[in-house]
Amino acid sequence: MESPTQPPAPVMAAYTYCEAVTGRQARNFAYGIRLLPTEKRQAMSALYAFSRRVDDIGDGGLDADAKRERLEATRELLQRIRRGEVGEDDTDPVAVALADAAGRFPIPLGGLDELIDGVLMDVRGETYETWDDLKLYCRCVAGAIGRLSLGVFGTQPGARGVERAAEYADTLGLALQLTNILRDIREDAAHGRTYLPADDLAKFGCSDGFHSSAPPPGADFAGLVHFEVRRARALFAEGYRLLPMLDRRSGACVAAMAGIYRRLLDRIERDPQAVLRGRVSLPGREKAYVAVRGLSGLDARHVTRRNPRGRA
Incomplete structure (x- = not known):
């Protein structure tokens, strides 16, 4: 309080x-x-x-x-x-x-211990075989931030399903982190880091990594990106269930931050190779527009209409 x-x-x-x-x-x-x-x-x-x-x-x-x-x-x-x-x-x-x-x-505050644990995973140079493996990392470095933030936001008294608020905050953190991973593929590769699951990379012929502005020869890079985008969208849809549990300004804050990342995801989906050419970002005027939509609740209503049960 x-x-x-x-x-x-x-x-x-x-x-x-x-x-x-x-x-x-x-x-x-x-x-x-x-x-x-x-x-x-x-x-x-x-x-x-x-x-x-x-x-x-x-x-x-x-x-x-x-x-x-x-x-x-x-x-x-x-x-x-x-x-x-x-x-x-x-x-x-x-x-x-x-x-x-x-x-x-x-x-x-234990969420910050989890963040330290996640960064230690980076220090050890861990890689991830499956999505379930990567989720553990994402929960440390991003899901925990969602749960920490919920401690500040609080929930509306009597909100329906409030017992799952921390779970939804965690899931929204995963959605943001997966978007970050897609956006930063080339930058992470330059630092010797690969976050996308090895299973997914192999499925789309991308196991050789991302070290230039062109995909690996013979790779279905667009297929890989679209696969991960669908996964991120499902996480956003599930995480957005948190919004009705928050007061108006806290909900607007979450909707604005999530809305910016969802628009990044839209850009990545339209031009998958853009993430190999440089960092995909939004101009300030578009971020401001997203903030206004978040304050009005428009983005949240749009997502829940498209994904009423949290499906991609």
């Missing part, structure tokens, strides 16, 4: 820092959380800034041992926050903001 109490000046400064990090490094996310009331927006920025720190360790130039050491140090910081040992006089603004947010909202 939101607290009406204004945070003290050092905490406000910490939130300002986290909002600056969010605006600079997560434009899609920042568009969505603009629709939230101040306290929820601040809390979401704190969650993002902590998550960004974890991701940056995994993506940084340190060797694997150094990355593991820094990730475990970050996990210990999370433990200190959980134990109430981080106060407003702490020198780490992200920790200060997250500690305050966790005191104001029922945020399941």
